[in-house]
């Protein structure tokens with residue numbers, strides 16, 4: 001678990017007429033075992049936010065603090081595509097990100113591979129797996145480092161609807177079992193409602209427009225009436241904020 005504190009965060013790319021404001025005075029507090037989704041149209045700064053939070057990009061101004069019990073928190077990152085090394089086996093793709101290659105590390109990697117249903121694919125190469133399986137490997141790899149906080153950038157957006165749905169369930173189970181703090185970026189309102197305690201609504205120009213608590217029990221089936229109503233409510237807010245036409 002981690003505490004994320006973002007204060008007056010501002011990020012620009014380029015200068016002069018080329019200048020793009022990707023994040024504009026973003027303030028955000030996230031604490032404990034929560035699943036927070038950041039939702040907004042394409043180009044509104046979601047990936048930039050994650051990149052600044054994980055230190056891939058430096059902010060132009062503002063402050064980011066991610067802590068766990070008083071020390072810097074250890075982050076994990078799952079990207080839109082799994083970014084596996086094609087010349088390494090599935091198991092080696094997991095083990096490779098760990099400093100120590102001990103028996104315990106191997107065991108842990110095997111355990112997380114099991115949690116995404118790939119215990120028997122460790123010796124396969126990424127090219128021998130479907131896109132959904134490859135993304136599962138990426139998720140298992142991120143969890144195997146046992147981060148305090150997991151940042152996920154549209155991890156299911158390249159997958160077909162059925163695969164995405166089963167991976168959402170797996171992700172939810174892992175979130176619950178491991179008590180991680182998750183910050184999940186998506187442009188899919190239904191996905192956000194299914195997974196999150198809280199939805200942060202982003203708009204073009206990199207500003208936060210709304211911060212919605214989703215107070216429904218888990219697991220959430222999108223076919224359930226309560227979940228469908230919550231999704232409709234969030235979509236209505238999007239319409240009110242004029243965020244739909246993208």
Ligand SMILES: Nc1ncnc2c1ncn2[C@@H]1O[C@H](COP(=O)(O)OP(=O)(O)O)[C@@H](O)[C@H]1O
Nearest residue numbers: 013020021022041042043044045046047048049
């Ligand atoms: N490295 C970069 N250089 C220049 N502009 C960038 C860079 N990364 C993102 N941007 C711009 O910042 C804005 C936000 O992008 P991004 O964070 O990728 O949005 P999202 O993830 O919500 O689709 C966009 O206008 C994008 O073109």
Ligand SMILES: [Mg+2]
Nearest residue numbers: 046047048153
């Ligand atoms: Mg993005």
